[in-house]
Amino acid sequence: MKRLLVIGGGLAGLSAAGEAKRAGAEVRVLEISAQPGGVVQTQREEGYQFETGPNTLLAADPRFVSLLRELGLESEIVEAAPAARERFIVRGGKLVSAPMSVGRFVTTSLFSAAAKFRMLSEPWAKGRDAGATGEESLADFARRRLGAEAFTYGLEPFVAGIFAGDPDKLAVKHAFPRLQKMETEDGSVLRAGLRARRERKQNPPRSLISFHDGMIALPRALAAQLGNALELQAKLTSLKREASGAWSASWQTPAGTRRENFAGVVVAVPAHALSSLPLPPALLQQLSPLAKIEYPPVSVAVLGFPRHVIGHPLDGFGALVPRVEKFSILGVLFSSTLFPNRAPAGQVLLTAFVGGARQPELTELPEGELVRRVNEDLAKLLAISAPPVYQHIVRWPRAIPQYNLGYGEMLAAIEQTEQAWPGLALAGSYRGGVSVPQCLETGRAAARRAMEGTHLSDTG
Numbered sequence: 136m137k138r139l140l141v142i143g144g145g146l147a148g149l150s151a152a153g154e155a156k157r158a159g160a161e162v163r164v165l166e167i168s169a170q171p172g173g174v175v176q177t178q179r180e181e182g183y184q185f186e187t188g189p190n191t192l193l194a195a196d197p198r199f200v201s202l203l204r205e206l207g208l209e210s211e212i213v214e215a216a217p218a219a220r221e222r223f224i225v226r227g228g229k230l231v232s233a234p235m236s237v238g239r240f241v242t243t244s245l246f247s248a249a250a251k252f253r254m255l256s257e258p259w260a261k262g263r264d265a266g267a268t269g270e271e272s273l274a275d276f277a278r279r280r281l282g283a284e285a286f287t288y289g290l291e292p293f294v295a296g297i298f299a300g301d302p303d304k305l306a307v308k309h310a311f312p313r314l315q316k317m318e319t320e321d322g323s324v325l326r327a328g329l330r331a332r333r334e335r336k337q338n339p340p341r342s343l344i345s346f347h348d349g350m351i352a353l354p355r356a357l358a359a360q361l362g363n364a365l366e367l368q369a370k371l372t373s374l375k376r377e378a379s380g381a382w383s384a385s386w387q388t389p390a391g392t393r394r395e396n397f398a399g400v401v402v403a404v405p406a407h408a409l410s411s412l413p414l415p416p417a418l419l420q421q422l423s424p425l426a427k428i429e430y431p432p433v434s435v436a437v438l439g440f441p442r443h444v445i446g447h448p449l450d451g452f453g454a455l456v457p458r459v460e461k462f463s464i465l466g467v468l469f470s471s472t473l474f475p476n477r478a479p480a481g482q483v484l485l486t487a488f489v490g491g492a493r494q495p496e497l498t499e500l501p502e503g504e505l506v507r508r509v510n511e512d513l514a515k516l517l518a519i520s521a522p523p524v525y526q527h528i529v530r531w532p533r534a535i536p537q538y539n540l541g542y543g544e545m546l547a548a549i550e551q552t553e554q555a556w557p558g559l560a561l562a563g564s565y566r567g568g569v570s571v572p573q574c575l576e577t578g579r580a581a582a583r584r585a586m587e588g589t590h591l592s593d594t595g
Contacts, residue, residue: 137586140384140397141165142371142412145173146571147562148403149357150578151585152364155401160586163395164361165369165386171358174534175571177349180527182479185437185486186350187529190468191215192571195341199572206356208346215343215473221451224292225460230447230516250284257281258323270540273310274302280324292455295465298569299433299491300537309538309546343452345474353571373413374400382558399558399585403578405430406545406565407533418556424548427541428565430533432498436487436509437470439478439525446518449483454516458493463508465491467516482524485513492537502528536565553584560585 137160141152144166152162170176174188194200194212203209223230226245234240240251260280263271273294277286286302294302298310307315317327346352358365366388373385377396385394404412406425414422453468468486471478478484487509490498500508506526513519549561562581564574 137161137398138163138396139399139401139582139585140382140395141401141403141582142374143173143403143563144168144171144354144358144365144367145403145563146175146354146357146574147564147578147581148173148401149354149361149365150575151401151403151560151562151582152578153357153360154579154582155586156361156364158582158586160582162361162364163397164365165371165384166365166367167370169367171365171367172351172354174531175350175354177351178527181439181525182482183437183439183484183525183527184349184477185470185484185527187435188531189350189571190345190470190486191473192344192350192353193341194344196572196576199575202575206353206360208352208356211346211348211352212342212344213347213474215345215452218450219343219452219473223451223454224288225454225456225462225516226288228460228515230454232451245288246284250282250288253282254285255325257325260323262318270306270308270543271315272303272540273305273307273314276307276314276318277302280318287459288457292457292466295458295491295493296455298537299431299465299488299493299535300539301492304429304492304537304539306538306540306542309542343473347476350571371413374415376415376556380558399560399588401560401562401578401581401585403562403581405533405563406536418552418559421548421552421555425545425565428545429492429537429539430535431492431537432490432495433465433531433534434489434498434505435529435531436464436489436506437525437527437529438485438487438506438509438513438523439482440485440519440521440523442481442483444519444521445483446520447516449517453486456512462512462516463494463497464489464512465493467513485517487513491534498530498532502526535569536563553588557588558585559588 139155139160139162141148141164144164148164149171152164155162176187178185222233224233224245231245234243257280277290291302294300317324321327368389370387372387375383377383382397382400406428407430409422410426449469449472453466455466456462456464465488470486471484510522553559560581562578567573567577
């Protein structure tokens with residue numbers, strides 16, 4: 136029986152371990168913190184239930200839906216309220232409904248008539264210059280195909296909501312590969328989008344979901360599958376490649392020090408944490424380019440209000456704020472609108488995001504000043520007439536990995552490293568996408584690569 140070591144108990148690591156276990160391998164997962172899940176955490180306080188990381192899941196990929204079924208989570212699923220289909224974007228200091236259909240696009244005040252004409256002319260937009268070299272930024276791609284206004288009030292705030300990133304730095308090829316594929320294969324983003332819309336109507340609807348106990352239910356279920364194979368508060372102290380090809384690992388736990396041999400290893404920690412692991416010096420050297428992957432800071436402000444002090448109906452998913460609007464927040468989720476039992480009776484819960492690549496300095500503000508700025512923005516946007524009755528601040532000094540220009544070099548470094556070290560695989564949100572389903576898939580794929588790259592039947 137092959138033995139696989141997984142370093143990191145976030146979603147990618149837990150997913151990798153589950154995949155290996157299903158394939159018949161014996162696994163050991165080392166997680167340095169006291170609970171699994173990484174950034175996926177749910178908290179409850181004073182009758183409020185909120186997320187400190189991802190807030191929702193899109194149940195679109197059949198593999199992800201199958202995994203939820205396998206984990207026994209189907210009965211725990213809570214679908215977002217119908218109001219979640221409504222999205223808002225700030226323009227001129229006011230919330231404007233994002234046009235989610237052709238009819239609403241025609242009548243929306245989010246874009247000027249000239250901008251609408253420019254977007255509808257997208258099929259005839261010029262391609263990238265034939266002599267252009269290197270990766271194209273997301274901003275350049277969007278302006279070239281859709282126009283400046285579509286970028287400013289459409290794509291830029293959307294990117295802030297996903298990556299908290301800078302579209303002028305993000306590489307379209309890696310951050311949004313589907314957009315580039317639309318241009319390459321269909322010759323038009325608009326044509327490809329309309330075709331995809333028709334195809335979706337023929338398939339089962341995609342659901343926006345969470346769970347009764349919050350997002351934490353997912354890593355808990357993944358961890359439960361592993362049983363004693365998951366060790367918490369376990370700090371890796373040594374990892375060496377033996378002459379036989381086996382990996383020798385030592386780690387410290389509250390119960391003492393342990394050492395075991397493994398046929399393969401999945402390293403599932405953030406890219407910025409790789410350099411702090413006690414890996415072989417030659418391996419650390421090969422992984423050193425990954426230290427360039429940017430993780431901008433994000434602060435999350437969770438605020439509770441009496442419902443009667445908010446003038447806006449909160450009839451949507453939330454609102455995104457374009458950079459040009461000059462607010463402190465990147466956006467806000469109407470958390471208690473999305474799912475039931477997120478706030479006490481008569482109260483509402485809002486989750487606002489600050490910082491990112493746009494204004495990283497704001498994440499370092501003292502809590503009082505941070506809440507003051509967030510509340511000032513929300514008061515303007517949502518007609519709030521009183522301060523919050525509940526507040527909770529979560530700070531992520533390194534939040535979301537950025538697939539910036541030059542990211543192709545990072546991918547090359549990852550692939551070359553795995554080829555040079557058979558039985559080693561890397562996984563995490565810095566590779567393959569930042570969404571929860573993508574993180575799960577990158578973990579599964581890493582487990583398969585690690586097991587395929589091992590040549591030892593038993594290293595116990």
